[in-house]
Amino acid sequence: MKPDGKVYLVGAGPGDVDYLTVKAYRLLAKAEVLIYDALVNEQLLELVPDDCVKIDVGKRGGLPSTPQSEINDLLVKYCQQGRLVIRLKSGDPFIFGRCILEIQALETAGCDFEVIPGISSALAAPLLAGIPLTDAEVSRCFAVLSAHQPDILDWEALSRLDTLVLLMGGQHLGEIIQQLIRYGKNKLTPVAIIRKAGTASQQIWIANCSTIVEQVKTVRLSPAVIVIGEVVSYAKFSEKM
Structure with a gap:
């Protein structure tokens, strides 16, 4: 197991790519795994390296969605593999983003993480x-x-x-x-x-x-x-x- 895996819970902001923070942009440029929500602008997916693993876990009302427990497991799994993981959420991660559940899973597994604010x-x-x-x-x-x-x-x-x-x-x-x-x-x-x-x-x-x-x-x-x-x-x- 590589010791340097880390998960970044990143706010993508609303809509246009121009509302992404500079720090979020820099992190996406070196992401090894991208786990993203349904409302994230698709242009943001083009900012990650070509070999980055992209996983859509979007939740939309009335439509099939990825269970939260499965999202938690993905974050832990790739972090423990030593990857740089971006959990990309629309808006701000702490505004109705279910971020606490993911943080709890990461803490339980002993995974390093950081929350990057976004514009809600x-x-x-x-x-x-x-x-x-x-x-x-x-x-x-x-x-x-x-x-x-x-x-x-x-x-x-x-x-x-x-x-x-x-x-x-x-x-x-x-x-x-x-x-x-x-x-x-x-x-x-x-x-x-x-x-x-x-x-x-x-x-x-x-x-x-x-x-x-x-x-x-x-x-x-x-x-x-x-x-x-x-x-x-x-x-x-x-x-x-």
Whole structure:
């Protein structure tokens, strides 16, 4: 066994390759094994050496996906072979990236690892739509949440916050809006949906809590970031797409 194996849990940022950090770029250039997620820009796969082993372990809602335990085993296996392993995740590894499970597996196996931050779509998508998440008057705080399981969230508390940023909420948009209105959110509160943020295919819809569901009812909203709050009214892109 070679003694110098190491796993880097790397954030790829949102969309375009230009949002990759310099450190992540340098690591990809010398990767021996690349284990990557479904939302990672395919152009990033071209940055690794020709002889790098590439393994797609992407998870997408409703589609077959690689079990987390299998991903953990792959990381440990290649690290123990003495390889330089890149675990490439879209956005930032610590923002809904299941990174802790992988770190625990690496620590249990005695594997060396390092986490490399990336730009999360929770921050980048609103910015790319011209929406500031904070404002001295209308957004003194914001919350980032996964809406993958909306039934377990405290909607009463969330409805009182100035600004909400929801990831993985496209399939549950109707329920999200319904719950917020139920607990007091004004029906005219602005809503923005940014789909495929940071890519050439980026789309933005601007509406309010009473109209957004109807506006996007025929659209497959994945991947998308949903922003709810008065700051949406500052968006540079007001056209209805």
